[in-house]
Amino acid sequence: MENVIEISNLVKVFPKKGKNKEKLTAVAGISFNVKKGEIFGLLGPNGAGKTTTLEIIEGLKKQTSGTVKVLGLDNIKNVDEIKKRIGIQLQSSQYLHHLTLGELLDLFGSLYGRKNDKKTKLLQLVGLEDKINEEVKDLSGGQKQRFTIATSLVHSPEILFLDEPTTGLDPKARRDLWQLIKTLNHQDITIVLTTHFMEEAEFLCNRVAIMDNGKILEIDEPKKLIDRLSETTQVSFFTEDKVDRALFAKLPEITKVYANYPKIILEISSLDKISTIVNLLKEKNIIFYGFTVKTASLEDVYLDLTGKDYGDE
Amino acid sequence: MNSFIELFKANLKMFFREKEAVYWTLVMPAFIYVALSVLPIGKMSGASISYSNYVLPGIIAMTIMQGGIYSLAYWMVDLKSRGIIKRLMATPIKPWQLATSLVSARLVIILVQVIILTLLGVLFFKANFMGNILSSLILVLLGGGIFLCLGLIISSFAKSYDTAAPITSAVGLPLTFLGNIFYPIESLPKALQIFAKLLPITYLSDGLRQAYLYAFDFKKLGLNILILTVWLVIMLLITVKIFKLKE
Numbered sequence: 224m225e226n227v228i229e230i231s232n233l234v235k236v237f238p239k240k241g242k243n244k245e246k247l248t249a250v251a252g253i254s255f256n257v258k259k260g261e262i263f264g265l266l267g268p269n270g271a272g273k274t275t276t277l278e279i280i281e282g283l284k285k286q287t288s289g290t291v292k293v294l295g296l297d298n299i300k301n302v303d304e305i306k307k308r309i310g311i312q313l314q315s316s317q318y319l320h321h322l323t324l325g326e327l328l329d330l331f332g333s334l335y336g337r338k339n340d341k342k343t344k345l346l347q348l349v350g351l352e353d354k355i356n357e358e359v360k361d362l363s364g365g366q367k368q369r370f371t372i373a374t375s376l377v378h379s380p381e382i383l384f385l386d387e388p389t390t391g392l393d394p395k396a397r398r399d400l401w402q403l404i405k406t407l408n409h410q411d412i413t414i415v416l417t418t419h420f421m422e423e424a425e426f427l428c429n430r431v432a433i434m435d436n437g438k439i440l441e442i443d444e445p446k447k448l449i450d451r452l453s454e455t456t457q458v459s460f461f462t463e464d465k466v467d468r469a470l471f472a473k474l475p476e477i478t479k480v481y482a483n484y485p486k487i488i489l490e491i492s493s494l495d496k497i498s499t500i501v502n503l504l505k506e507k508n509i510i511f512y513g514f515t516v517k518t519a520s521l522e523d524v525y526l527d528l529t530g531k532d533y534g535d536e
Numbered sequence: 537m538n539s540f541i542e543l544f545k546a547n548l549k550m551f552f553r554e555k556e557a558v559y560w561t562l563v564m565p566a567f568i569y570v571a572l573s574v575l576p577i578g579k580m581s582g583a584s585i586s587y588s589n590y591v592l593p594g595i596i597a598m599t600i601m602q603g604g605i606y607s608l609a610y611w612m613v614d615l616k617s618r619g620i621i622k623r624l625m626a627t628p629i630k631p632w633q634l635a636t637s638l639v640s641a642r643l644v645i646i647l648v649q650v651i652i653l654t655l656l657g658v659l660f661f662k663a664n665f666m667g668n669i670l671s672s673l674i675l676v677l678l679g680g681g682i683f684l685c686l687g688l689i690i691s692s693f694a695k696s697y698d699t700a701a702p703i704t705s706a707v708g709l710p711l712t713f714l715g716n717i718f719y720p721i722e723s724l725p726k727a728l729q730i731f732a733k734l735l736p737i738t739y740l741s742d743g744l745r746q747a748y749l750y751a752f753d754f755k756k757l758g759l760n761i762l763i764l765t766v767w768l769v770i771m772l773l774i775t776v777k778i779f780k781l782k783e
Binding site: 283303306311313316317321322329331333 | 550620626
């Protein structure tokens with residue numbers, strides 16, 4: 224499939240103010256492509272370099288070295304042309320005071336040289352059609368975020384950049400926004416987003432790049448990343464009577480056994496091995512309860528890759 | 537062009553919908569003028585004009601100056617610190633388009649202030665207005681240009697209110713007290729007079745006083761307009777060189 228973004232050996236070094244004038248390398252030589260029509264996620268903790276990478280692609284910052292092509296255009300030479308064809312939601316979305324949603328959409332439309340005949344349509348798309356005469360300050364967090372997306376769509380962009388779109392939203396608002404992002408993607412808009420919610424990336428993204436310390440650690444489909452860790456699928460249950468761990472240890476499907484009465488934890492190579500365990504328990508008339516299965520998630524992939532706790536900010 | 541007009545309109549809407557800003561910007565200078573006119577202050581020493589009459593052009597000069605270095609500078613710092621400038625720069629609009637639309641909107645607000653003060657004086661306080669409308673307009677625009685540029689320059693240095701406040705005070709105070717606004721610079725100590733003669737506000741006040749209080753005098757008005765024009769050119773050059781929209 225056609226690449227809409229091509230990045231190779233991207234480096235961004237910030238001069239650091241202060242006595243020793245040491246430099247801060249925010250992006251340390253990364254390369255990746257984004258395909259047309261996909262939802263691409265940049266994952267990583269704060270300070271990983273996600274936002275800097277986005278802002279370079281968006282033409283808001285210039286890279287120290289490396290090349291960035293957006294829709295086949297050079298991000299420095301053709302910055303004006305790129306800006307006309309991409310939509311941007313920045314991490315902090317504040318607006319001019321005292322203007323209504325309708326007026327703000329008119330304003331943003333005019334900045335792209337467009338008469339805004341589709342502002343009602345845009346507000347309908349993000350579910351805010353009845354708020355056209357209200358101000359941003361009267362919106363809830365989720366509504367603000369959806370309105371921000373509406374403002375970034377005034378010029379029908381081909382690529383939409385969302386920088387932590389759901390940070391600070393409640394679970395319901397977060398899911399509403401996921402739905403909106405999916406809807407937009409179905410309208411042929413390529414979406415590049417940053418997030419530090421693994422669940423979000425798993426649900427939304429066709430591919431993710433996991434970033435840390437300015438580098439890309441891993442880049443693939445979330446499912447494939449998880450599959451590589453699938454041996455960590457765990458089954459745990461409680462038993463009424465003490466059970467010899469040897470009973471499980473001899474089964475080839477079970478890779479590890481932790482038996483500590485009354486709890487037993489088994490690690491299995493894949494999900495379909497569960498029936499073997501259940502059958503064995505029935506066969507031996509072992510009464511068990513609290514049966515749970517925990518499969519690997521993108522979060523486990525992240526922890527496995529970086530070896531540190533995630534999201535403890 | 538359309539984006540310029542929309543930004544210009546948006547700016548004016550924002551200003552006039554912010555009740556407190558309207559109050560402090562439009563009503564406060566009028567209040568000072570009314571107070572100085574109603575209080576039994578009497579005539580200027582050695583002149584035949586009332587103090588109310590003398591001070592009106594000075595207060596107009598002061599509001600023009602404040603419109604630039606206080607209102608515009610704070611406005612810009614607010615837009616910057618809330619990330620709005622960054623959001624606007626993510627669109628195809630150019631920095632100079634954004635700057636000129638902001639400045640034009642502020643120039644309109646300054647004109648409204650000048651008209652309100654002048655009408656107030658003429659209608660209620662027997663202010664002299666000799667009808668030199670064109671020269672007055674030229675002076676107001678020159679003064680507005682100079683101080684709006686100064687506001688942009690200040691906003692380039694100030695990242696937050698905390699840095700903007702001391703800078704605007706440091707610039708605004710000498711302009712207010714040495715600038716021919718409330719009293720003639722001849723009443724200042726000699727050394728301060730030399731300093732006062734370097735300030736653009738001195739010529740803006742004097743020019744407006746000439747235009748408001750006296751019959752058209754090409755030489756006296758022309759000199760003020762010339763000096764202010766030189767100032768405007770200097771300020772424009774510095775602004776183009778220094779002005780930054782980035783945080």
